[in-house]
Amino acid sequence: MLDIKWIRDNPKALVEALVKRSWSADDAQSTVDGLITSDEARREHVTELQTKQERRNAASKEIGNAMRSGDAALAERLKAEVGEIKTFIQNGEARERELDKALNDELSVLPNVPFDDVPVGKDEHDNVVKHIVGKLPTRPNWVKEHFEIGEALGMMDFERAAKLSGSRFTVLKSGLARMERALGQFMLDLHTTEHGYEEVIPPLMVKDDVLFGTNQLPKFEEDLFFTPHGEGRLGLIPTAEVPLTNLVREEITTHEKLPLRYTALTPCFRSEAGSAGRDTRGMLRQHQFYKVELVSITDQESSLAEHERMTQCAEEVLKRLELPFRTMTLCTGDMGFGARKTYDIEVWLPGQNAYREISSCSVCGDFQARRMDARYKDKDGKGNRFVHTLNGSGTAVGRALIAVIENYQNEDGSVTIPEVLRPYMGGREKIESK
Template sequence: MHDIRTIRDNPDQFDAALARRGLEPRAADLIALDEKRRALVTELQTGQARRNEASKAIGAAKAQRDEETAGALMAEVAALKEKLPAMEAQEREISGALNAELAGIPNLPAADVPEGADEDENALVATHGEPPVFDFEAKAHDAIGPALGLDFDTGAAMSGARFTLVRGPVAKLHRALGQFMLDTLTEEFGYEEVVPPLLVRDEALFGTGQLPKFAEDLFRTTDDRWLIPTAEVSLTNIVAKQILPADALPLRFTALTPCFRSEAGAAGRDTRGYIRQHQFEKVEMVSITTPEASDDEHERMTGCAEAILTKLGLPFRRMKLCTGDMGFSAARTYDLEVWLPGQDRYREISSCSTCTDFQARRMNTRFRPEGEKSTSFVHTLNGSGLAVGRTLVAVLENYQRADGSVVVPEALRPYLRGMDVLEPA
């Protein structure tokens, strides 16, 4: 959510930032709507003040037996009482329209975000690890997985496309991955583990930026709740409508939850395999911090996700997304892309974003600096640490053997009671 006062003070700067996002100028229209609202507010305040003043004057006129003046004042008050509610309704309508316009505009990109139209113009930051070299032809996970318990056919028969039944050895590996990620984030990096609601109201999704613009990407229940597309929604809204003490920051939350996405904009993409599902599990990280600390927190959060990949021995690279590939609420995003030998390419496994005060304004979440009376909006950050299903895919492909078995990464063996190889049925 954007501050109309900032737009009024810096219209050219605002439009220039929108242009980097590939969007048309909006400042002039927003300012015109705001001026109309402000003029109406001024007229309302003047009318209300006159109504109160005239009401008091009626008593004084009657006390002096000045019925003519009292009658004129009573007529004026009656006219104001009839006029003001209509003006109040008009002001609410204009304010609602202005807020709707502001709510539909994405966050402005940070200065260091590269300009570009799509993922082809993202910037490589660093590469970690070497892709494995096999003495056989590497297979994709959808060829390896079925013999280990990745049951695409039963999942589709039960629930339709983009649903998978996970069973047997792969189910154990899936569980181990989620537990390993949670333990790493809580024990090594100080995140507080949370078990959040999976169903939320409209205002929670508005706060993090999924509503109203991206309703078609979500699943809605018959009682007007929404299944979360990511635990970012629940974790970030822990602090909604709060004023936090500065010494409580940063707050760092993590959760392992199912996530539900309609994939409305992904028709024809990743229709095979376990990459893009309607239901999947993900370990999410959320940080709430001060504006001064948010850039360092972004680096720290991304480093946490990188540490998990490193412990698993998976080759990956960090990308800085360009302006045309960032999400709606993000001001800067790092994508971590893991190497998939079966696809002979890197694929996204984590996105870590700083949203500056964009979500905080929508949630009305502030902090009070120590010793100050005034408050400021917090900064919010979120990131995957990691997407469990995609990490499972990466393990299957990077640790595959010629006979169809898969070596278990050493970091996961304690979670599998020492099992070091997944054997095909």
């Protein structure tokens, strides 16, 4: 969530930021004007409430003076005034809560402000290549897509998955099931033993305010799955970013503990609302998938350097798997709602003859911290500031499986196992049809 004081002081900058994010100039201007109007009304009401509270305190003292001086009539008039003020304050406090909620509701649907060095653009066609790693191999005419290979091996079953759960689910078996497990374990081991992340096993279902903290709610409610819980509900996590980032919610972290770095391997659940007709074949876009998530909690000075570091940690996964990839700087129109800057890592899929996203690493500034009320102590220990949060995929396990299948496929339909995964696969070198 954006700081209303910053908006008040920089209305033009917010209008420009919204326009960069593909808002129309009129919508951006009217939204900012509406926010400032709402804030002014709230501030005026709070000032009036404070004035009334000061008058109540003064009148209460005057009642005592009047009674001591024997002026009963004045004391009664003052008591009546205090009674009226109490009623006003009670109603005024309720009104203050209403005004606070209305302003926060308006702020909660505003996206974050991109950094100045983020390329301005409308969609993925305006993203900028940061760097390319690995040479693309010559593509022989027998190359297949992952689902063709998996089905031919008898280890990837979409038809039975559909009988169980409907579309966008997969049943993996035998060697491919073990390889997906191996990929997740390899990624966790790399990030915990070499990159300094602490492994966490978080809850897979979370409260609405936790989803709000990492900006899934209210804007992306249709992308989530919910289950009834007591008199309310719990949301299935769309990414481990949600519980990991919220580990610091409503807390003040000492400066010497920062940065906090967390990683988790979890199932993720997404309704894929708005994705009808996209990637309907295969495992690229699923309602349920595994992902290794990276989350960092830093002070305000360290977050940009941490963003570069996190991206390199995610890239290292693909380097160890010897998969060609490129890293893109997302433009303002393609960047996520809560991000100030995002790098997407796109792995090469020879079956599709295209790069496809396998990781997205974002720095969010204090945008999520304001929603979570997550702070840290200054170095001098005197003041509290909002933490900065970062998140990234390290990486999407299902998509890594796709990339390995397609890049390590052989003409006979078998799949060579990358060397780095063989210790997790019992020393096997190849996956072949039974």
